[in-house]
Amino acid sequence: DTGVSQNPRHKITKRGQNVTFRCDPISEHNRLYWYRQTLGQGPEFLTYFQNEAQLEKSRLLSDRFSAERPKGSFSTLEIQRTEQGDSAMYLCASTQAAAYEQYFGPGTRLTVT
Amino acid sequence: DQQVKQNSPSLSVQEGRISILNCDYTNSMFDYFLWYKKYPAEGPTFLISISSIKDKNEDGRFTVFLNKSAKHLSLHIVPSQPGDSAVYFCAASYGNNRLAFGKGNQVVVIP
Numbered sequence: 080d081t082g083v084s085q086n087p088r089h090k091i092t093k094r095g096q097n098v099t100f101r102c103d104p105i106s107e108h109n110r111l112y113w114y115r116q117t118l119g120q121g122p123e124f125l126t127y128f129q130n131e132a133q134l135e136k137s138r139l140l141s142d143r144f145s146a147e148r149p150k151g152s153f154s155t156l157e158i159q160r161t162e163q164g165d166s167a168m169y170l171c172a173s174t175q176a177a178a179y180e181q182y183f184g185p186g187t188r189l190t191v192t
Numbered sequence: 193d194q195q196v197k198q199n200s201p202s203l204s205v206q207e208g209r210i211s212i213l214n215c216d217y218t219n220s221m222f223d224y225f226l227w228y229k230k231y232p233a234e235g236p237t238f239l240i241s242i243s244s245i246k247d248k249n250e251d252g253r254f255t256v257f258l259n260k261s262a263k264h265l266s267l268h269i270v271p272s273q274p275g276d277s278a279v280y281f282c283a284a285s286y287g288n289n290r291l292a293f294g295k296g297n298q299v300v301v302i303p
Binding site: 083085112114119120121122123124127135137170172179180181182183184185186 | 196224226228233234235236237238241281283285289290291292293294295296
């Protein structure tokens, strides 16, 4: 297994456009997490799934954000009507349900102009 | 509010010497602590962890110490190597769910 992968690695979009990111977790991991990281900060939790169920959402996840994990494998994170404040690195991580250690992908860097 | 705090944002150390990174937390419910290392343009890489029921965990050149009464943990890297130059994040979890991260420490190891 090559680890957690994320696509695209970079995305530049204009304010008001919709964007979608994809995360493919490590295959045997049933938990998948999304985090956001801005300059000078550590990653901040957005949401997580156990299998296909979305179990928790942060208050950072406004109604413009939606995440899915339809078959309990890959996940998508969509941002509608992007704003300049959405510019950040979006990180995906996966783990087994009983484990604490989360394994991160390389991230998708979003720039909203 | 910042539940995990890393002060001294940057550290420079000579190759072969010890690097010590510190982390303080405020939430007494945290039951597991982790350190991640991050290179530019990459995601964080898991380094070492410790359960709240222990006070020390060692893995090769890396040792993490936990002082629960002080709500403080530290990461020791001995000896430091140039490849250790990166940003190090302290993270904490409760109920093996979300991770709360500090802001990170930049470490520069000087050859």
